Amino acid sequence: MTTTTSHVPEHVPESGGPADGVAAARPARLIHAESTTEIPVHLLFREEPAAPPAEAPPLPAVVAHRPAPAKEDRDTRDIGVRARIAAPGVDPEITERPARVLPGIAGVLAGVCGAAGCAVTAWWAGVLPPLAVETLGLSVRAGGLGPGPWAAFAGAGALGLFGFGGLARGRTGRAWVLELFGRYRGTVRGAGLLWVNPLVLRRRVDVRLRHWRGEPLPAADRGGVALRVAVLVVWRVRDTARATLGIEDHEGYLRACVEAALLRVPVAAPGAGRGAVQATQDALTRLVAADAAPVGVEVCAVRPLRVEYAPEVAAAMHRRRMAALDARHRASVVGSVVDSVEDTVTRLTMRGLLDLDDGERQVLVKDLTVAFCAGRGETGP
Secondary structure, three states: OOOEEOOOOOOOOOOOOOOOOOOOOOOOOOEEOOOOOOOOHHHOOOOOOOOOOOOOOOOOOOOOOOOOOOHHHHHHHHHHHHHHHHOOOOOOOOOOOEOOOEEHHHHHHHHHHHHHHHHHHHHHHOOOOHHHHHHHOOOOOOOOOOHHHHHHHHHHHHHHHHHHHOEEEEOOOEEEEEEEOOEEEEEEOOOEEEEOOOOOEEEEEEOOOEEEEOOOEEEEOOOOOEEEEEEEEEEEEOOHHHHHHHOOOHHHHHHHHHHHHHHHOOOOOOOOOHHHHHHHHHHHHHHHHHHHHHHOEEEEEEEEEEEEEOHHHHHHHHHHHHHHHHHHHHHHHHHHHHHHHHHHHHHHHHOOOOOOOHHHHHHHHHHHHHHHHHHHHHHOO
């Protein structure tokens, strides 16, 4: 944009003006442009700081018109925005992390050492059964369970209990969520014999791929016609901490998410093309996955299995279809009867079998029509 400056013209007040003898001259425009305003001349030569002038209201910006997006793009964009807004907040501290576990051999060794310590302490205190002493070939000791043997026996017993009590068997496709005094301590995803702290609370979680099929849920197509849709949800637990501590019933939560998504997504009507069905499946998958991700559940696909009209809509459509079929059948019967009457009258007249005037012809046509209609009604479907 090009700007043009202009010189400040000198203004000389004329005589015979107002009473004060000085007429206020209109300030000249310094910069001629679309986005500039007039600046008074006396403000340009003031030495003392002046108060900042009031800001002029911004001029409306000119924005080029963009082509309107397609309806499908707008629907997809709106669905994505709603999914991001509807996502619930998640505690950042509740996220899956590996727990501290030891190989199972460590627990076995600790248990064996504890059991051996208990046996040695019992022999040292002289309370080992005589049969066991004779079998092991040990000498009989006379003593008693004093403070020292009791402390040794308690330590060895605690070691044995911790060693054998912490043994756990990990399985592929299963995980353990560990809690200690109400706090999340980690997740165990390993397989085989492991040693886990026996003081922690273990919660078994299935992390395999699972399918959930719900009962028909209410929905609607693009025209607002009520539908009933049964869907198949393919899902699995991705974050065991959030899935276990965040929600109680996974399938109930998925059902609520699917029901909410069906109210926001227009479902393809029965008999729709493959493209419309795929678009419905993609939109449902995005919405349900966005709602289930914050709680550690990964939704792989949401597939509509059976789409049917609501009972009241199906009944109305059935009545309408039967009425249309009945009207079509009546039209065909009437057409065939009229053709038969016309053919009969024409043949009788052309062969000279009958010589009828207009009144007699009308009576004959009426009688033949009644007879043919009665015959059609008796033998018709």
